Amino acid sequence: MDTVAHAVVPGPAFPVPYRVVARRAETADTVTMELANDDGPLDAFAPGQFAMLTAYGIGEVPISLSAVAVAGGRTRRLVHTVRAVGAVTRALCGAAPGAVIGVRGPYGTAWDLAAAAGRDVVIVAGGIGLAPVRPLVHAVLADRSRFGDVALLVGARTPADLVFRDDLRRWAGAGAQVAVTVDRPAGDWDGHVGVVPSLLPQARFDAGHAVAFVCGPEIMMRFTAEALIRAGVAPARVQISLERSMRCGCGWCGHCQLGPLLVCRDGPVVAYERVAHLLTVREL
Amino acid sequence: MASGTRPRTPPPALLDATALEALVDALRARGFTVMGPTVRDGAVVIAELTSAADLPYGVGVDTDAGRYRLRARDDRAAFGHSAGPQSWKNVLHPPRALVWSADRTPDGSMAGGEPARERRYALLGVRPCDLAAIKVLDRVLTGGRQADPVYTGRRDGNLIIAVECTEPGAVCFCSSMGTGPGTDDGFDLALTELVDGGEHLFVVRAGTGEGAEILAGLPARPADEGIVERAREAVGAAAGRMGRTMRPGSLPDLLAEARGSPHWDDVAARCLTCGNCTMVCPTCFCTTPEDVTDLTGDHAERWRRWDSCFDLDFSYLHGGSVRTSGRARYRQWLTHKLGTWHEQFGSSGCVGCGRCIAWCPAGIDLTREIDALAAAGAG
Amino acid sequence: MTTTVPTLAVWKFASCDGCQLSLLDCEDELLAVAGRVRVAHFLEASRHVEPGPYDVSLVEGSITTAADARRIRDVRKMSRTLVTIGACATAGGVQALRNFADVDEFRSLVYARPEYVSALATSTPIAAHVDVDHELHGCPIDRGQLLEVITALLLGRRPDVPAHSVCFQCKQRGNVCVAVAHGTPCLGPVTRAGCGALCPAYRRGCYGCFGPMETPNAAAEAALLRATGLSDEDVRRMYRTFHTADPVFIALSEVTAGPAGRPDDRA
Numbered sequence: 001m002d003t004v005a006h007a008v009v010p011g012p013a014f015p016v017p018y019r020v021v022a023r024r025a026e027t028a029d030t031v032t033m034e035l036a037n038d039d040g041p042l043d044a045f046a047p048g049q050f051a052m053l054t055a056y057g058i059g060e061v062p063i064s065l066s067a068v069a070v071a072g073g074r075t076r077r078l079v080h081t082v083r084a085v086g087a088v089t090r091a092l093c094g095a096a097p098g099a100v101i102g103v104r105g106p107y108g109t110a111w112d113l114a115a116a117a118g119r120d121v122v123i124v125a126g127g128i129g130l131a132p133v134r135p136l137v138h139a140v141l142a143d144r145s146r147f148g149d150v151a152l153l154v155g156a157r158t159p160a161d162l163v164f165r166d167d168l169r170r171w172a173g174a175g176a177q178v179a180v181t182v183d184r185p186a187g188d189w190d191g192h193v194g195v196v197p198s199l200l201p202q203a204r205f206d207a208g209h210a211v212a213f214v215c216g217p218e219i220m221m222r223f224t225a226e227a228l229i230r231a232g233v234a235p236a237r238v239q240i241s242l243e244r245s246m247r248c249g250c251g252w253c254g255h256c257q258l259g260p261l262l263v264c265r266d267g268p269v270v271a272y273e274r275v276a277h278l279l280t281v282r283e284l
Numbered sequence: 285m286a287s288g289t290r291p292r293t294p295p296p297a298l299l300d301a302t303a304l305e306a307l308v309d310a311l312r313a314r315g316f317t318v319m320g321p322t323v324r325d326g327a328v329v330i331a332e333l334t335s336a337a338d339l340p341y342g343v344g345v346d347t348d349a350g351r352y353r354l355r356a357r358d359d360r361a362a363f364g365h366s367a368g369p370q371s372w373k374n375v376l377h378p379p380r381a382l383v384w385s386a387d388r389t390p391d392g393s394m395a396g397g398e399p400a401r402e403r404r405y406a407l408l409g410v411r412p413c414d415l416a417a418i419k420v421l422d423r424v425l426t427g428g429r430q431a432d433p434v435y436t437g438r439r440d441g442n443l444i445i446a447v448e449c450t451e452p453g454a455v456c457f458c459s460s461m462g463t464g465p466g467t468d469d470g471f472d473l474a475l476t477e478l479v480d481g482g483e484h485l486f487v488v489r490a491g492t493g494e495g496a497e498i499l500a501g502l503p504a505r506p507a508d509e510g511i512v513e514r515a516r517e518a519v520g521a522a523a524g525r526m527g528r529t530m531r532p533g534s535l536p537d538l539l540a541e542a543r544g545s546p547h548w549d550d551v552a553a554r555c556l557t558c559g560n561c562t563m564v565c566p567t568c569f570c571t572t573p574e575d576v577t578d579l580t581g582d583h584a585e586r587w588r589r590w591d592s593c594f595d596l597d598f599s600y601l602h603g604g605s606v607r608t609s610g611r612a613r614y615r616q617w618l619t620h621k622l623g624t625w626h627e628q629f630g631s632s633g634c635v636g637c638g639r640c641i642a643w644c645p646a647g648i649d650l651t652r653e654i655d656a657l658a659a660a661g662a663g
Numbered sequence: 664m665t666t667t668v669p670t671l672a673v674w675k676f677a678s679c680d681g682c683q684l685s686l687l688d689c690e691d692e693l694l695a696v697a698g699r700v701r702v703a704h705f706l707e708a709s710r711h712v713e714p715g716p717y718d719v720s721l722v723e724g725s726i727t728t729a730a731d732a733r734r735i736r737d738v739r740k741m742s743r744t745l746v747t748i749g750a751c752a753t754a755g756g757v758q759a760l761r762n763f764a765d766v767d768e769f770r771s772l773v774y775a776r777p778e779y780v781s782a783l784a785t786s787t788p789i790a791a792h793v794d795v796d797h798e799l800h801g802c803p804i805d806r807g808q809l810l811e812v813i814t815a816l817l818l819g820r821r822p823d824v825p826a827h828s829v830c831f832q833c834k835q836r837g838n839v840c841v842a843v844a845h846g847t848p849c850l851g852p853v854t855r856a857g858c859g860a861l862c863p864a865y866r867r868g869c870y871g872c873f874g875p876m877e878t879p880n881a882a883a884e885a886a887l888l889r890a891t892g893l894s895d896e897d898v899r900r901m902y903r904t905f906h907t908a909d910p911v912f913i914a915l916s917e918v919t920a921g922p923a924g925r926p927d928d929r930a
Contacts, residue, residue: 580695
């Protein structure tokens with residue numbers, strides 16, 4: 001490697017070390033980890049925003065927060081749920097308690113929960129997409145009386161891919177309708193089978209008065225958003241969380257473009273109506 | 285710094301060409317690393333100048349789509365050449381740069397940071413189109429929530445000596461992009477070169493206090509209105525000699541409507557997806573990080589290198605790339621450069637320097653592609 | 664990472680040894696490599712041989728004999744990760760010129776006792792015989808890329824070995840384009856990066872020793888080559904040296920006319 005001797009200075013591109021303090025396997029390939037740095041070196045994260053996580057010497061990836069804990073406007077604890085799909089996420093998933101992970105952030109836009117005050121809330125998640133909406137569910141249930149009906153619709157490929165099972169049970173008892181579906185049943189699964197939008201008819205909410213938050217694979221978000229709009233939800237009140245190749249988080253590297261959007265800066269959370277026409281263009 | 289306060293403008297001054305020596309010496313004496321045009325390997329490139337003798341006196345260039353050749357001029361003009369294969373991006377946003385370095389600490393953490401700034405650059409010979417390109421890069425890399433430290437580390441404290449263009453090439457179209465051939469701001473000093481018969485002069489304007497201070501130390505004399513007017517006319521004449529024209533009208537609208545155009549297949553048949561256009565473009569800023577380590581993994585560095593929307597992996601998202609066809613990749617480049625850039629950064633990404641036309645090995649000409657897209661849309 | 668030291672083996676098939684030498688050429692870095700892995704089988708460097716299995720095998724050379732076709736299967740079985748290195752191993756090498764000629768005729772003309780020579784009619788890449796985990800291209804390979812792959816495999820990182828064109832590295836290096844500025848025929852736009860744009864740095868055109876880039880455009884490259892004055896036959900020969908048996912370069916070599924609608928044609 002080209003090692004260069006030089007003075008170093010702190011700056012926004014250098015990740016801040018956080019230590020893994022807890023780690024729990026969600027599924028065979030997905031881990032939820034809690035990171036801590038008691039100095040609280042990073043600004044407060046809001047639900048929907050993401051951090052750039054560095055596996056030291058391996059690389060850096062964008063990961064949304066799956067829980068937000070903020071004290072005094074600073075972030076001392078971060079909770080991330082990571083699925084091992086490449087070398088960096090594999091290294092992150094393998095990080096044991098005590099290991100150090102580099103963190104930069106907060107980056108991107110947050111779920112606009114204020115837009116849902118006084119309204120019904122529909123949250124739809126596919127697969128690992130449940131992670132970025134999890135802090136949103138926490139926020140809604142923590143302030144339950146501010147909202148009308150609350151429905152959480154969750155899809156997974158198979159029962160074994162379902163994340164946050166305990167949470168789903170807890171949330172069902174805390175004022176949310178929770179419905180789960182899988183693409184392919186297995187084992188003793190006796191629940192719903194089918195794509196996530198097929199759960200919509202059984203959810204109780206007033207479409208004309210609802211705000212929807214959707215996170216999952218792009219194709220799932222498109223079909224869900226279209227189904228919500230057909231059901232009567234205003235297009236401006238459907239929020240989705242986009243995914244593109246985000247390599248810097250700051251709008252410097254250019255990778256995450258989707259038409260006029262820099263997803264790391266203008267997203268990941270956007271109003272569906274802003275991008276609906278872009279998502280139908282192939283290879284954009 | 286070039287932007288910022290512009291004091292009461294001192295009147296234009298006149299320098300003999302021989303005073304370029306004193307200028308370069310003065311800049312170096314002030315601690316600047318002076319970057320400017322010089323000849324290497326059959327092209328005018330940008331490199332560190334140790335003296336004005338390094339400048340490409342008497343060198344002209346002939347350009348066309350996919351073609352660039354040096355030629356001898358019949359005068360000693362130092363800036364009588366249109367854009368070469370490099371731009372100020374090579375200095376300010378270099379092809380490969382260290383982002384941070386770190387070492388593992390005994391407790392398993394990481395200690396390190398970003399490289400400290402080491403040099404202050406003087407950019408000598410910045411064309412108005414390229415000055416506009418620097419302003420574009422400023423907006424992209426410093427206009428967001430956080431400024432890019434690699435860029436600011438090289439950009440902050442620049443001293444910019446612009447040279448107005450009296451020598452546009454066959455692939456130039458700055459006048460239709462509104463970025464040249466003259467300039468009125470963004471520089472510390474602006475020169476206009478006058479070569480006529482035995483006379484070789486520069487009309488000089490100071491744009492900042494620092495520029496005026498440097499000018500005051502040079503063997504300058506007042507420029508009379510006649511010669512200032514001659515300089516103005518030379519620049520005005522250059523505006524009429526552009527080899528290319530960018531179609532007027534809203535390019536963002538044209539390109540948004542052209543997303544499904546069959547013309548993208550036509551250009552994809554000619555496009556090598558080699559990435560040259562993005563590398564020579566003075567505003568294409570895309571990069572990819574590289575995390576490297578020594579073999580123990582204890583010392584780690586993050587570098588970044590220029591990347592390009594023509595690279596297949598550029599849009600990689602677990603499972604595959606978003607833009608796989610050459611059609612989609614060329615569409616992304618052209619649409620971003622001339623269209624979506626406006627919404628992202630408040631201006632066009634194109635300054636009309638013509639580099640992407642000259643240095644495309646396949647000779648693809650974006651002004652013609654825009655015309656063809658417009659024609660296909662109209663038809 | 665495991666606490667046991669990973670083992671490295673280097674294997675030679677039909678080749679000139681140049682790629683193995685790239686590893687020895689690493690000099691300073693080689694000491695660091697030797698400190699991190701146990702070199703268990705590397706006949707070019709040492710007669711000391713340890714039995715397999717091996718964590719990483721670097722395989723140089725192409726398959727040209729029936730014995731080698733059997734041997735590569737054994738190497739594969741003994742190797743957790745198999746990396747082919749160089750144009751012979753990845754594409755059959757220059758010796759694949761035989762694939763397009765009569766080997767029996769060569770044999771009878773060249774050798775006094777042709778019956779002693781036991782060779783297959785073709786030279787084929789390693790991947791035609793066994794699964795390959797990573798490929799390092801080039802004739803020879805780039806030692807920086809070799810170290811990157813070894814380091815990345817040791818640390819569990821994805822090796823940074825881009826498949827884009829040589830032009831990326833050529834511009835990054837600050838070279839002046841030999842095609843555009845000098846009219847020199849150059850395969851850079853259709854050739855995979857990795858060499859650091861070595862030939863253009865010395866004002867020579869790229870001759871394609873790293874093989875095809877990710878999405879080469881045959882017609883556009885043919886137009887470029889023809890514009891520098893090459894004939895149809897010249898274009899064919901440009902492609903058919905180090906990667907003579909590479910199916911992509913074969914396909915490219917058969918396209919000797921530019922695409923319709925080139926601006927010069929339109930004008």
